[in-house]
Amino acid sequence: MTNPAARGAVADVGLAGVGSALPGDPVDNTALGKRLGIAPEWIEAFIGTRTRYFCLDLGDGTPRWSLEDLCADAADRALADAGANADDVAFIVLATATPDALMPTTAALVADRLGIDGVPVYQLQSGCSGAVQAMALASSLLAAADRGSRPVGLVVGGDVCSKHLDLRQDFRELPPAELVNYVLFGDGAGAVVLSRAPGAARALLKRAEHRISGLGRAPGQRLEWFGRADRHSDRPAVSEDYKAVETQVPLMAQETLNALCDTLGWPAHTLGQVLPPQLSGRMTERITRGLRQGLEWEEVSCVAETGNNGNALAFLQLERLLPRLSARGRAVGIAIESSKWIKAGFAVEATP
Known part of the structure; x- marks a missing residue:
């Protein structure tokens, strides 16, 4: 990370609000171990994750929430935390590795859910670094915006990993390298509101x-x-x-x-x-x-x-x-x- 051109944005913008959304109730190692036919103690000893959240029903695999649902909820909570509303948003940047569909983008659907229209909406396809990529892009967009434009950018990130996991199989036959994904991952979304409005920042x-x-x-x-x-x-x-x-x-x-x-x-x-x-x-x-x-x-x-x-x-x-x-x-x-x-x-x- 020695090349300044590769370093991303020098942001120095305000973090005005933050919000998150996790689906349903937490699934502990006892419940997950019983469903997968593995010892809860193994999950705790080798993975060290105590609970996680799934958008699907652990019993029959039925989807209960989408990535759009989680991202819209997280974004709505971040806007409320910032004391902002849809009319304040200059753009949306959303990062995910697991979109609900290839088209339309989850970012566009979230904008519609929030009542946001007439602004740029970006979706970045990446893994967990995508959240940082989204903040870098958003801070650059805010820095380049006209002073008379809308004052905040909405940055959202989330993934629904459980839709890539098949609950119908016999887990006793699954290789450990694949089984570990069922205990490692969870679903969720988060969002931050970036602002250049004076006095709006929490940090x-x-x-x-x-x-x-x-x-x-x-x-x-x-x-x-x-x-x-x-x-x-x-x-x-x-x-x-x-x-x-x-x-x-x-x-x-x-x-x-x-x-x-x-x-x-x-x-x-x-x-x-x-x-x-x-x-x-x-x-x-x-x-x-x-x-x-x-x-x-x-x-x-x-x-x-x-x-x-x-x-x-x-x-x-x-x-x-x-x-x-x-x-x-x-x-x-x-x-x-x-x-x-x-x-x-x-x-x-x-x-x-």
Whole structure:
């Protein structure tokens, strides 16, 4: 992250509101273990995620919520938190790896649900780094906007991973590499309102940056899109190289943290909070230990309670961060996407 042109937006815009949406009741390891025929203790020991949320009914696999539902709810709550309404929104940027359909975009459907019309609407297709990509794009759009235009940008991220998981199969026959996806992931959405209106900010988004870091390297994760012609393929819907993830993500997380602090001129000991990558309860614990290096910042995590819900995670973490941010507080968030190895990070500072 040494090339300034690759670093993304120098944001320094206001974080005016945040909201989230999780479907239904939490599914604990006992309920999930019973459904899958595996020991709850195995889930806790190897994954470390205690609960997660699913858009489908765990019993029969019937969908109960869509990504559109979750994103619209999260966005509505973020606007309410910011004291803003549909007429204030200059644009929407939505990030997801699991859209409800290829067309129309989930972003356009969310705009319609919120009563927003006549503004640009963008949808970014990416994994968990997409939330940071969306904040970087939104901060650039706000910085370039005419001063007389609408004052806020709405940034949304979410994923419904459960629709890629088949609950009708015999889980006793499933290889461990595929079975782990049923306990690792969850569904959810989050949103933030970015504003350049004076006095509107609860905190400042100082920076949001991302770059690909996988030249010549095999992807660490693949999520298939199955159409009518290939939906009966033997390819698994979700596949991950967990050994590569365990090896590479901690290193990339440290590189991202160092690069953000260097760019901003923030000594690591001045950080009050760090929002580490949210892969799983166990993996996040391991990454956090590596990042800490004797420093006393507070970890802000959610994955052990929400599951890995992709593009929702950064916003769920921000929702937990903002009430904890002290008067002179500084925080750094990190998202590492293993699909083609993308480093992403953002920095938040308390308003003066």
